[in-house]
Amino acid sequence: MPSFARLLSSVVVAAGLLRVHAATYNEATSYIGQDFLNGAFTFFTDPDPTDGRVIYVNQATAAADNLTFATDDVFILRADDTTVLSSSGPGRNSVRLTSVATFSTSAIVLDLAHMPQGCGTWPAFWTFGPNWPLTGEIDIMEGVNNQNFNQGTLHTGPSCTMPSSRDQTGNIANNDCAAADDGNDGCGVEFASNTFGPNFNSAGGGWFAMERTSEFISIWFWPRDSTTVTPDVKDGQSSVNTGNWGTPVANFPTSSTCDLAAEFGAAHNIIINLTFCGVFVNTPSSYTLSHYVNANPGAFSDAFFEINAIRVYE
Ligand SMILES: *[C@@H]1O[C@H](CO)[C@@H](O)[C@H](O)[C@H]1NC(C)=O
Numbered sequence: 001m002p003s004f005a006r007l008l009s010s011v012v013v014a015a016g017l018l019r020v021h022a023a024t025y026n027e028a029t030s031y032i033g034q035d036f037l038n039g040a041f042t043f044f045t046d047p048d049p050t051d052g053r054v055i056y057v058n059q060a061t062a063a064a065d066n067l068t069f070a071t072d073d074v075f076i077l078r079a080d081d082t083t084v085l086s087s088s089g090p091g092r093n094s095v096r097l098t099s100v101a102t103f104s105t106s107a108i109v110l111d112l113a114h115m116p117q118g119c120g121t122w123p124a125f126w127t128f129g130p131n132w133p134l135t136g137e138i139d140i141m142e143g144v145n146n147q148n149f150n151q152g153t154l155h156t157g158p159s160c161t162m163p164s165s166r167d168q169t170g171n172i173a174n175n176d177c178a179a180a181d182d183g184n185d186g187c188g189v190e191f192a193s194n195t196f197g198p199n200f201n202s203a204g205g206g207w208f209a210m211e212r213t214s215e216f217i218s219i220w221f222w223p224r225d226s227t228t229v230t231p232d233v234k235d236g237q238s239s240v241n242t243g244n245w246g247t248p249v250a251n252f253p254t255s256s257t258c259d260l261a262a263e264f265g266a267a268h269n270i271i272i273n274l275t276f277c278g279v280f281v282n283t284p285s286s287y288t289l290s291h292y293v294n295a296n297p298g299a300f301s302d303a304f305f306e307i308n309a310i311r312v313y314e
């Protein structure tokens with residue numbers, strides 16, 4: 001091979017290992033304030049599939065109990081924080097929302113002022129498709145029990161493993177994305193400190209963003225006082241250029257060990273939910289935790305999402 005061609009091909013190979021991301025997307029949908037209550041999201045009312053100490057209520061009950069509350073600018077979603085529960089009765093009232101619209105290749109930005117905090121809380125902002133886990137799940141924001149860092153995770157069908165070396169700033173918790181393995185841990189990436197829980201809240205929250213293509217899925221975070229957050233994210237502009245967002249915290253590339261186009265072969269709904277003492281928080285002592293959830297409603301007064309906006313770009 002002539003040296004120039006060899007050089008070119010090694011550049012192409014090197015670029016292939018990196019995440020080539022320079023896409024510009026235009027705003028397709030935004031959810032702000034009352035938008036969350038005007039039919040753009042449905043209220044999930046089935047029993048919690050993960051056995052959380054929670055009852056998901058319908059829209060009328062959520063409104064009557066002020067578990068959902070909207071102004072023109074902000075949307076609040078909370079759990080019941082007044083009822084003392086019986087340990088033999090049902091769990092604490094809470095809300096799980098599912099977007100009606102679905103998205104495939106897209107960039108989603110969550111501008112969050114406050115997330116649920118408190119012992120036993122398990123809040124999440126995530127997306128998934130039909131026939132779980134065969135069309136994938138992307139957990140953008142998730143964590144429990146006042147932990148200090150967010151975790152971004154994929155859950156997939158049986159054949160998806162992430163490479164251990166990739167272009168991201170976060171720390172790998174697990175590379176096996178298959179929901180059937182490791183108790184459905186998924187392939188998680190841990191974010192830096194202060195991306196979750198009380199410290200996230202006291203700093204005024206921040207922005208989580210996720211870009212999904214058939215080549216990669218990436219997640220970013222910027223705290224409210226970030227000096228590097230780009231104006232498209234910070235100001236909720238009508239288009240975003242993910243090429244300016246810098247190295248993602250979590251990066252899940254397509255590869256020979258995970259064909260993202262196959263594993264994420266459908267459009268996803270956006271989910272926001274808040275559970276208590278689900279399988280994720282049941283260790284080390286599920287009895288102690290569920291007892292705490294039952295007996296201490298006041299411990300959940302900070303168990304609320306305050307969402308400034310969700311913007312979806314396609
Ligand atoms: C949120 O909701 C469903 C069950 O209600 C569950 O599959 C999901 O894992 C829950 N929690 C998180 C943190 O994703």
Ligand SMILES: *[C@@H]1O[C@H](CO)[C@@H](O)[C@H](O)[C@H]1NC(C)=O
Pocket residue numbers: 066069076
């Ligand atoms: C409902 O919740 C909102 C937000 O926390 C609060 O401002 C409002 O006063 C509450 N309304 C009632 C009737 O408690």
